[in-house]
Every structure is written in C-alpha cells, then in structure tokens.
Amino acid sequence: MDPVLELVDVSKRYGGVRALDRAQFACAPGRIHALLGENGAGKSTLIKIMAGVVQPDEGRIVLEGTDRRFVHPQHAVAAGIACIFQELSLMPHLSVADNICITNPPTRLGLIDRRAQRRVAEAALARAGAQDIHPLAPVDSLSLSRRQMVEIAKALSRQPKILILDEATSALTAADVQRVYGLLKRLRDEGLAIVYISHRMNEIAELADECSVFRNGRHVATFAAGSQSDAQTVEMMIGRDIAHAFPPKPPPRAAAETAPPALDVRGLSWGGRLHDIRLAVRPGEIVGLGGLDGQGQREFFLALFGVLRGVAGEVRQGGDPVSAGSPRQAKRRGIGIALVPEDRKTDGLMLPMSVRDNLSFAALDRLSRAGVVIASVEAEATAAMVRRLSIKAPELGDPVATLSGGNQQKVVIAKWLMNAPRIVLLSDPTRGIDVGTKQEIYVLLRRLAEEGAAVLLYSTDYAELIGCCDRVAVFFDGRILRWLAGAELTEHALVASALNLTAETLH
Structure with a gap:
C-alpha cells in the first residue's frame, strides 16, 4: 500500500x-x-x-x-x-x-x-x-x-x-x-x-x-x-541491553520496624475526599499508593505538602507532631517534604527559565546569604545534581523547555533533591518518559531510600508498584482499603483491591 x-x-x-x-x-x-x-x-x-x-x-x-x-x-x-x-x-x-x-x-x-x-x-x-x-x-x-x-x-x-x-x-x-x-x-x-x-x-x-x-x-x-x-x-x-527493569529490593530489616516512622499519618481527612487515612513510612522504605485513578491519592499528597486547607488529623515525624500549613513550611529543614507532581510542564517547571534556575528555585534559601544567591555555591550545587541524575543539557543556561521530556523530569526531581528531603512524594514520576530514563529513576528511588529517605510513590502502572515498592496502600473512595506486601503484592491483588473485590474474583 x-x-x-x-x-x-x-x-x-x-x-x-x-x-x-x-x-x-x-x-x-x-x-x-x-x-x-x-x-x-x-x-x-x-x-x-x-x-x-x-x-x-x-x-x-x-x-x-x-x-x-x-x-x-x-x-x-x-x-x-x-x-x-x-x-x-x-x-x-x-x-x-x-x-x-x-x-x-x-x-x-x-x-x-x-x-x-x-x-x-x-x-x-x-x-x-x-x-x-x-x-x-x-x-x-x-x-x-x-x-x-x-x-x-x-x-x-x-x-x-x-x-x-x-x-x-x-x-x-x-x-x-x-x-x-x-x-x-x-x-x-x-x-x-x-x-x-x-x-x-x-x-x-x-x-x-x-x-x-x-x-x-x-x-x-x-x-x-x-x-x-x-x-x-x-x-x-x-543501544544497549537492559538486564532488568527494577533494582533488587532489600530484605526486610527488623531494626527498621522498631525505628520511629519518618512519616506517621493518623486519621487524616479532608473535604469529603479523604477519610481517616492512617499510614506510616519508615526511613529507607518505598511505599506505593495504588488504586484506580482519582481515589484520593493526589489529594493525599497535596494535604501532606500543605496545599489543601481544612485538613483534619495528625501528622508526625520521628514521633513528634508537625504542621505544614503551606508548601514553604513543608519543604523547610524541620519537616523536609518534597513533592514531584504528575504534570511536570504545568506544576513542576518554569519552562521559559533556564535549567539552572529551575534546579535551584526550591533551594534558594540554602544557596543564599542575606537574600542574595551566591553564584559559586549555586553553580557547584546544580552541577552536582546534573552529574547525579545524568541530566543531558547542552548548557545550564538554556531554557528547560528545550530539554527532552525525560530530562525535564530529571530536573523536577533534582530540584527537590537540592533540599535533601527526608520525605519524597512522587506522583506518576515516569509518565511519558522512555524506558531507559525510567530505569534510572527506579535506581534513584532505591538509592534515596538506602540513604534514609522515606519515599511515597503514586503510580498508575501496576508493574511499577510491584517492582519498586516495599509495601502498597490501595486507595478506594478516599480511604486506604488494603495493604499489600511480599507475596501478596501481585497484579491480581492490586486490580482486585482497586475494584474493591477479592483477588479470587479475578481468577
């Protein structure tokens, strides 16, 4: 034809x-x-x-x-x-x-x-x-x-x-x-x-x-x-073989079970959309949020990051109650929450601005003295992030809009890593990026966990939840309906739980 x-x-x-x-x-x-x-x-x-x-x-x-x-x-x-x-x-x-x-x-x-x-x-x-x-x-x-x-x-x-x-x-x-x-x-x-x-x-x-x-x-x-x-x-x-998609998960550590949670959410509710959310994440864990799209996962992230008003319940870190009334408060050193949004173009980047400006924007207080950015400190910090995430950018002064989608996503993640966060929230971070970059992000998430961060990952990709996460909380109608881990963490169980069914129903 x-x-x-x-x-x-x-x-x-x-x-x-x-x-x-x-x-x-x-x-x-x-x-x-x-x-x-x-x-x-x-x-x-x-x-x-x-x-x-x-x-x-x-x-x-x-x-x-x-x-x-x-x-x-x-x-x-x-x-x-x-x-x-x-x-x-x-x-x-x-x-x-x-x-x-x-x-x-x-x-x-x-x-x-x-x-x-x-x-x-x-x-x-x-x-x-x-x-x-x-x-x-x-x-x-x-x-x-x-x-x-x-x-x-x-x-x-x-x-x-x-x-x-x-x-x-x-x-x-x-x-x-x-x-x-x-x-x-x-x-x-x-x-x-x-x-x-x-x-x-x-x-x-x-x-x-x-x-x-x-x-x-x-x-x-x-x-x-x-x-x-x-x-x-x-x-x-x-141009190369990928031996495996996901890095190996570490075996469960008994000590981690007794350590205070990096994030301990108790009875979080909001506006008829979130109901009595109870969730604890320990340092070194990657916890997934599953369920069908629109069941409250994104609202949960926004509540933790201080975007929503009228949130009820309690959030603790290391056993102590904390309050993040705004994203500015959420990202400060005492709390240390980072949010990687699902829509990098609209919510994660300032497209006309340079790669360097986008990388340093969330960490200006760490790069400044008396309100003035120290150019040498900024240059060193942004260059380190470019190396760490293998960001491919001809010049850091180029607009971030000129980068490929995968490299833009790396910039969004690197922007928040500049703050050395204790809790990392990621909303569908591999949406619309290639398989090679996906694997780099999977390795990065596991490395962040190994360095002591608590990672919460929302993904619409069941394989990603199974391959990356130590445990998965399945959301349904603004509630955590079920927890899955170990041998129970399968695609059948994820689908059944997302539909509020038993796994046997799908066989």
Missing part, C-alpha cells in the same frame, strides 16, 4: 544539537504506525515537522505523492494532518465547545453560532467516546484525564486523514484508555493513517501494525508489530 505521508532525509538542528539526522519515515492509510525511542531520540521533532510546528533544515515532506512544506500548523491541518501533543493545547478558562471549535468556529451573520458550535462539539465528543463531557463545561473544571479526551475530540473535529498522537494515554484513567483503544482501532478501519508515540510496550502490542525505532535522531529500523520481542525492541531503542 502506498504511503499517505513520507519524510525523506529530514534533518533538524537546534544550535549545536542535531535532533534529526537524515531521518526516514512513512505511514500508510488504514494502519497504526508506532514511533519508538528514548526521550531525545527525535520522535517529537519528527511529528512537529509533520504538523508544521517546526521547519526542517533539510529533507522533503511528501503528502499523497506531492512535495509539501507546512510553514504553519494551520497549513498542516488544512492538508488533513491533526496532531495531539503530550502537552495539552486547551485554553482552561474557555468551555469545551469553545476549545473544540477555536480555530474554525461556525458563524452566523458574522458572529459565532453558539448552537451550531455546541452541535459540532457534541458530535466530536461522541466520536471520541467522551459524550459524558458537557460541551459547555469550563475546561479548568475537568480532570486531567477528561481534558485529554477533549483534546482528542478537538483533533477529530477537523476530520483528519492523518492523526498523530504523542503519549495520548499517559494522563488517562484506565476506563478512558480502553475507550481510546477502541476509537483508534475504529479510525484505522475507517482508513485513517495513525502515528502513535508511546513508551508503554503493552499499548504498542495492543494497537500497532508497524513500528519504527529512532535513536539519537536517526531512523534505526521499521518492522511489523510483533515481529520483534520487547527485549529486542528496547535494545534497538537505547
């Missing part, structure tokens, strides 16, 4: 960094083509060129047999290419319908036809399998998962021939993921060409017809989905 879109010998440089080096890619109608590779491999640059967001320095774009050049994203949209980027493009203070129709609203007598716009939005939401979202709801009233579904509906409203998705399921709940799987298969059967970027190998196995692997800006291989094992695919992606 002839390709509908081809990129031939495409190259792109950003300063001294070559993001793409004579890259090749082709996708055909009625096929789902997966793009695989580590963060920084060139995938995002490739799809930005397809979508008209950036211009190639060299090479050709061939659409339906004709050479094209998209100097603006609207040119690509007009040609039938719709792209859903990992970073949402929605305007939060506008309604769902406004966002879906924002580039081409229906008009009547020179004004936006609100009734027609609502009908367009309803049709797009229905096609995306998200008809439960009200078209007049403000986007900022929706959860991250629901916003992602609006983004998908917005792309489908443009009636594309080619649909490009960059980590489109990374923010979705399990129910929405299944809806998107069904939608993409239906669109493929309707003849769309779909380009799909994901770091979740189970998604690739579920959806892809073909796979193309990129590494260091170059095309490595294209093959039929299923013709290569996961291990072979990963080796192509990172």
Whole structure:
C-alpha cells in the first residue's frame, strides 16, 4: 500500500544539537504506525515537522505523492494532518465547545453560532467516546484525564486523514484508555493513517501494525508489530541491553520496624475526599499508593505538602507532631517534604527559565546569604545534581523547555533533591518518559531510600508498584482499603483491591 505521508532525509538542528539526522519515515492509510525511542531520540521533532510546528533544515515532506512544506500548523491541518501533543493545547478558562471549535468556529451573520458550535462539539465528543463531557463545561473544571479526551475530540473535529498522537494515554484513567483503544482501532478501519508515540510496550502490542525505532535522531529500523520481542525492541531503542527493569529490593530489616516512622499519618481527612487515612513510612522504605485513578491519592499528597486547607488529623515525624500549613513550611529543614507532581510542564517547571534556575528555585534559601544567591555555591550545587541524575543539557543556561521530556523530569526531581528531603512524594514520576530514563529513576528511588529517605510513590502502572515498592496502600473512595506486601503484592491483588473485590474474583 502506498504511503499517505513520507519524510525523506529530514534533518533538524537546534544550535549545536542535531535532533534529526537524515531521518526516514512513512505511514500508510488504514494502519497504526508506532514511533519508538528514548526521550531525545527525535520522535517529537519528527511529528512537529509533520504538523508544521517546526521547519526542517533539510529533507522533503511528501503528502499523497506531492512535495509539501507546512510553514504553519494551520497549513498542516488544512492538508488533513491533526496532531495531539503530550502537552495539552486547551485554553482552561474557555468551555469545551469553545476549545473544540477555536480555530474554525461556525458563524452566523458574522458572529459565532453558539448552537451550531455546541452541535459540532457534541458530535466530536461522541466520536471520541467522551459524550459524558458537557460541551459547555469550563475546561479548568475537568480532570486531567477528561481534558485529554477533549483534546482528542478537538483533533477529530477537523476530520483528519492523518492523526498523530504523542503519549495520548499517559494522563488517562484506565476506563478512558480502553475507550481510546477502541476509537483508534475504529479510525484505522475507517482508513485513517495513525502515528502513535508511546513508551508503554503493552499499548504498542495492543494497537500497532508497524513500528519504527529512532535513536539519537536517526531512523534505526521499521518492522511489523510483533515481529520483534520487547527485549529486542528496547535494545534497538537505547543501544544497549537492559538486564532488568527494577533494582533488587532489600530484605526486610527488623531494626527498621522498631525505628520511629519518618512519616506517621493518623486519621487524616479532608473535604469529603479523604477519610481517616492512617499510614506510616519508615526511613529507607518505598511505599506505593495504588488504586484506580482519582481515589484520593493526589489529594493525599497535596494535604501532606500543605496545599489543601481544612485538613483534619495528625501528622508526625520521628514521633513528634508537625504542621505544614503551606508548601514553604513543608519543604523547610524541620519537616523536609518534597513533592514531584504528575504534570511536570504545568506544576513542576518554569519552562521559559533556564535549567539552572529551575534546579535551584526550591533551594534558594540554602544557596543564599542575606537574600542574595551566591553564584559559586549555586553553580557547584546544580552541577552536582546534573552529574547525579545524568541530566543531558547542552548548557545550564538554556531554557528547560528545550530539554527532552525525560530530562525535564530529571530536573523536577533534582530540584527537590537540592533540599535533601527526608520525605519524597512522587506522583506518576515516569509518565511519558522512555524506558531507559525510567530505569534510572527506579535506581534513584532505591538509592534515596538506602540513604534514609522515606519515599511515597503514586503510580498508575501496576508493574511499577510491584517492582519498586516495599509495601502498597490501595486507595478506594478516599480511604486506604488494603495493604499489600511480599507475596501478596501481585497484579491480581492490586486490580482486585482497586475494584474493591477479592483477588479470587479475578481468577
């Protein structure tokens, strides 16, 4: 079958960094083509060129047999290419319908036809399998998962021939993921060409017809989905073999059981969303938070970090009660809590600012004297963090927005490690990053625990909870429903507990 879109010998440089080096890619109608590779491999640059967001320095774009050049994203949209980027493009203070129709609203007598716009939005939401979202709801009233579904509906409203998705399921709940799987298969059967970027190998196995692997800006291989094992695919992606995904867990230590908890939560409740949470984490432990998305895990982290008001209950450290009425208080030396949020772009980084500024921002009081940052101390501390986390940044003075997603996530984590925290809260820290960087983060978490930190990890990835955590607290409806550890910590038990079922029910 002839390709509908081809990129031939495409190259792109950003300063001294070559993001793409004579890259090749082709996708055909009625096929789902997966793009695989580590963060920084060139995938995002490739799809930005397809979508008209950036211009190639060299090479050709061939659409339906004709050479094209998209100097603006609207040119690509007009040609039938719709792209859903990992970073949402929605305007939060506008309604769902406004966002879906924002580039081409229906008009009547020179004004936006609100009734027609609502009908367009309803049709797009229905096609995306998200008809439960009200078209007049403000986007900022929706959860991250629901916003992602609006983004998908917005792309489908443009009636594309080619649909490009960059980590489109990374923010979705399990129910929405299944809806998107069904939608993409239906669109493929309707003849769309779909380009799909994901770091979740189970998604690739579920959806892809073909796979193309990129590494260091170059095309490595294209093959039929299923013709290569996961291990072979990963080796192509990172250029080396991964012997195991998770570092070994240490054996339980009897002394740790008698040591005062680094964090002891007693009866924590908040606003009808959290109910009588009781949890203790000792130094050196990695404790997971499981359960379906939206069961109170994120609110629990925000309560501990001093973001929420009206929190009831008691929090103790080392046996002594503490009170964190704000993030500023939570991160101070006496308490020492760090929170790595799930949305690094919005909540974790200041994208226009430099890598150095982002690294030092949370630790300015440690790097300053009389309110003035000591440049030599800052330079030494940030350089040490770059080495510790192997952050790949051409210059620390470059905007953090220029880094790959995996390196941005490393900056978010390093920012908080600058404070030498005693308690580290991580909310889905590997969402949307490549397998190689994931393994580096797993090793880092275990090292932090070995150094005496108490680590709380919320993850929507069951394998991550099983592989990383010493114990897992399963949340259900704002409560801890069950604790799992040792031989009980299995995927069956996690799923059953998340659904408030017994493990035997799933057999």
